[in-house]
Amino acid sequence: MVPPFVYSSIVYASLFAFMALGLTLTYITTKVPNFAYGSFVTVGLYTAYTLIKVYKINPYEASPLAFVLGSAVAVAMYLGILRPLARRGSSLVSLMIATFGVDVGFIGILGIYTDYLQNKFGLPDAKQFFQFQADFSIFGLRGMVLVAPLALAITTLVLYLLLTRTKFGVAMRASVENPPLAKILGINVERVYVTSWFLAGGFAGFSGCLYTLWLPGGTSTGSNLIVEIFASSILGGLTSIFGAVLGGLAIGGSEVGLGTDLTTGFGLPGAMVIAGLSVLAGLYVWRRKGTTKKLLSLFLLGFGVYIILDAALGYPLDFLAPSLVNGFGAEAIEYQKGIPLLIMVVTLLVLPKGLVSLGWGRLIRRRKA
Amino acid sequence: MSLPHLILFGIDWISFGINFANFYALYFAISLTLNLEAGFTGIPNFGKVLFIAGGAAFAGSVSGRVAAYFCALNAPTICTKGGDFITFNADIISQVNGYMTTNPIFTIEIVVLALATAASVGAFLGFLVSYPAIRLREDYLGMLLLASAQFFQIFLRAYGPIVGGTQGIFAPDPFLYFSGLGIGYRDLAAAVAVSGFAVLVYLYAERIARSPLGRMLKAVRDNEDASRALGKNDVAIRRKVLIVASAIAGLAGAFVTFYSGSVGADTWDRFAWTFWPWLIIIIGGMGNNLGVALGALFFTLVTRGLQQAQPFFQPYLPFDPNWLTYLVFATLLILVLMTRPEGILREKPAPTLPQKTLRSIFASAGLEPGVAFPSDKDGGRAKRALSRLRTVLRRKTTSSGPPSN
Known part of the structure; x- marks a missing residue:
């Protein structure tokens, strides 16, 4: 019999890997930590909420729309705010505070939207809602336990093939590594950046949409997840796409796993x-x-x-x-959010370039001096 | 009712003014500390709320417990309620408050204790985050501070003994004595206290800005390598600034607790306590304390104005007009960053000599202070005075210069 927290950590890990993947995609292109990223996740959350409550559409079926809406928001933010600011030579701190501002704007927009939902459709739980009982079950397992890791695996594989096997992928890597040189070679760097933001917002919306099947959500869910998302991305090295997947898996797994261990010992x-x-x-x-x-x-x-x-x-x-x-007792579960922060601090102190900077080969065989 | 009539009589202008002063002074003080960090030293503190919340929570919790203990010791007839501080908080604090209104000395002691606690907690938190934070690049630092602040709020919610989790606790109210004088006097007293605090913080920040220390901070901000080459320890400087600014932010948190008479875990979101101060210094002008004063004034006018206007357009909107505040400020921030990134008042180079020295130099040259750019309109009198000034200055610099071999 597998204890339930194992499933929980599998789902958590996969969702965080998606989110970290998106954050890293925005970071490698604009080199700005995107504080508004959590709100992209909330956009996905509310796409799922609206569709299931108003139109009775399952979150799985809603996920493509959540992907598209998340992408649209991300691309709008990049084209409308970050690119003009970067072009006029704003400092890194200005860009960071601009993303923070966008997050604040989202608070307003989501507040208005949920008020609208409450008044128009009479949905009292629009600001804070429980997870939806809409998941299918297969062999006695909840669908999410299979779907989330499977979707992550497919996405990672597709991304890997895209980046290494296609011309566009090579152009993408070139634009990230050295934008001026890529421009000289005739690569449309801007198109690459927009694509990155499109994918990033999409992953956020998608993971937010699936999140509603597993955990309760609300208007501030995305903003509160920012600790885990940053920690995952930093653990992965902040500049490596596959590192982000690894980091997300590690953070999600350890948060649930260690959190459960803290309560039960x-x-x-x-x-x-x-x-x-x-x-x-x-x-x-x-x-x-x-x-x-x-x-x-x-x-x-x-x-x-x-x-x-x-x-x-x-x-x-x-x-x-x-x-x-x-075990420290049941209330210790409240502190499980501290685990990602702790990992983040330790990573920054010990391994500032993240998991990807580890020489995995060296761990297996000793290199000759 | 006509609009002018409404404005004149529909709004309680006195209570509005007191409320305004409280709000303004508080945000002014907090933004000044952020300006010290971000504007002068270049520490992007995206976790400002951490230090304010730390100061507020511990000031309320510690001073409440100590006050309850000494009240029970000194006045067993008033403070009869024992038991757990969090569980019986409302009764205990109402008895403590009753004792404090009769005993001003005790009140002052409790206030001093609360302020000392808040400042030390703020400083300690500043020291704690400075250890990993100071060595990092701006982006990592911002993320770490933001995440730490987010975790601190979760911690306050989860760990009951500090502020009783989400329910919050009442804290000793040092201004309660004044409510005996009439309605609104308590808030007036609070406004006076917070304004005094803000003025002190402003004087301190201005003193730093005009001192060699301020110029060193800017040097560290602008060019780490150059300042290091000149023998400045940039890591130590940043840590000290973070500690001092956090201690002051903690004090500001204590004033929030005093004013509201209670403290909880849910008030400390990063929008109200990190983003608004950032907005103020961006609008006002980073690295300029006067600009921060203007930015805070602008911010307070808009928020309080929107709040006053809220009942008038509430019936016409299908949502809570409060949300508009967020949208308005987010838009405003982006617009300021795009059109005038230096803010209302741009950063000015600080005068290198103290005012006193300057005045004595001006006086010895026979010049009125402030006549810096003389014209020919007065028949060349000012020009001659300026050349005299130059001679005096030359003499001064040669006599106070380093001894030549």
Whole structure:
């Protein structure tokens, strides 16, 4: 019997991978972190909401429209706001605050739209709604458990083929790597950028649409997801499309997985692994210079040794160690949003270029000096 | 009712004015701290709400608990209610407030404690985020600060003992004494206090702007490598600015708690406390404190004006007119960025000598201060005075210069 949180983490991971993929696509073209990206997801969310509540259309069937609407919003934002600003030489901070402004504009638009839904169609839950019971089931599994990862796999494969096997894909990579040179070679860089934003908005709308089948949503859902989306994208290296998929999977999986472990406990073996990892990390940090590094190392070492000793002696100190083994209780699930933030901070400190900068080959075989 | 009649008598102008002053002073102070970070030092603080919320939450929670403890100790006849601070919050705080209105010294002590708590929490949070943040590029830094602020709100909601989660708690109200004087006096007292705070912050920010420190901050902002080559530790400078600005933001948060008499987790969204200050400094002019004052004035006029006008067009709209505020400001921001990115008042180079020194130089040259560009209209008198000034200045620079070998 597979525990339910495994399914949950599969769906979560796939959805975040989609969102991170989109954010990375906007970042690599305009080099601006898009604070309004969460609102693109909300657009998808409300496409699904409107269609199912007003026209009784299933979110799966609504997803193409959500994709198109998300794309339209993203392209409009790029063509209407970011491109003119970038052309007149605005600074990075100005562009960032402009995307923030767009997010604020979305708050207004979504507020007006949901008021309209409430008044016109008498939908009291337009601002905050529960997940829709519209999913199909196959072999006793909910459809999303299959559809979300499958859609992600297909998208990644298509994107891979597009980027490596087609002329347009090569032009796209060239425009991202070196825009002036790509222009010299006669590539229409602008068209590539618009396509990227189109895909980015589409992925956001699509994932937002499917999100409604799994979790409750509302006007602020997208804005609140921004922690996870940023964390996923940064973990993936912020500039790598496939890194983003990897990052999204890692963040989504660990948020649900670790969040569940926090409530039910890691068990004795799990706690020992954490303590061991903490000791190893402490030893690694000890070799670095600087007072703060040494303090951090002492903290990590002390934490690991304390957990091991306390568990070995049968918990003489009733602090942390027993909770780590047996769980912190049901309310700990509230803090699971902290896990992506923690991963983000650690990534920025330890691995600023993300997962893709790891030499995977080197992990397998030692390179000769 | 005709429109002029409505404007004259339909609006309570006094309470509107007090409300306006409170709102203006608060946003002015917060925007000044953001200007110190973003305008002067180039730290894109997209997590301003984190420090305000931190200050507000801990100021309310800690001062409430301490006040309840000492009230029960000093005046057992008034503060009879015991038990958990969060669960019996309303009763405990109403008793504490009753005691505080009779004992001004105790009130002042509690206010000082709340302010100290808010400033230290703000500074601590600033230090905490500065560790990973300061080393990062602008875009990563913005994302990290935004995400941290978002998480802090989730944390406040989830962790009950600070502000009781989404329900919020009441906090000791230091201005309650004034409500005994009549309706509106409490808000007036709050307005005076917040305005005083804002003026202090303005004087501090102006002093920094006019000092060598201010010029160093701008140097770090404009060219990290050059300032590093001149021996400035840009990482340490950024961290210090983040800590100081966050401490002041924490103080502003404490004033929010004082004014509303309560604090919760749901008020701290990034639109009201991060975006509005950003909007103010962008409209007013980044790196210019006077510009921030103008931007805040403009912002307050528009928001308060829209709020006052709301009942008049509410019946004609199929939605809540509040949403229009968001749309108006989003549009305004984009327009300002496109047409006048430097804001109303652009950044000016700061004077390199203190006013006092300048005045003494002017006086020794026999010139009125402020006559910088003399014309020929007065028969060349001003021109002659200027040349005298030049001689004095030359003498001054040679005498105070470095000793030659």
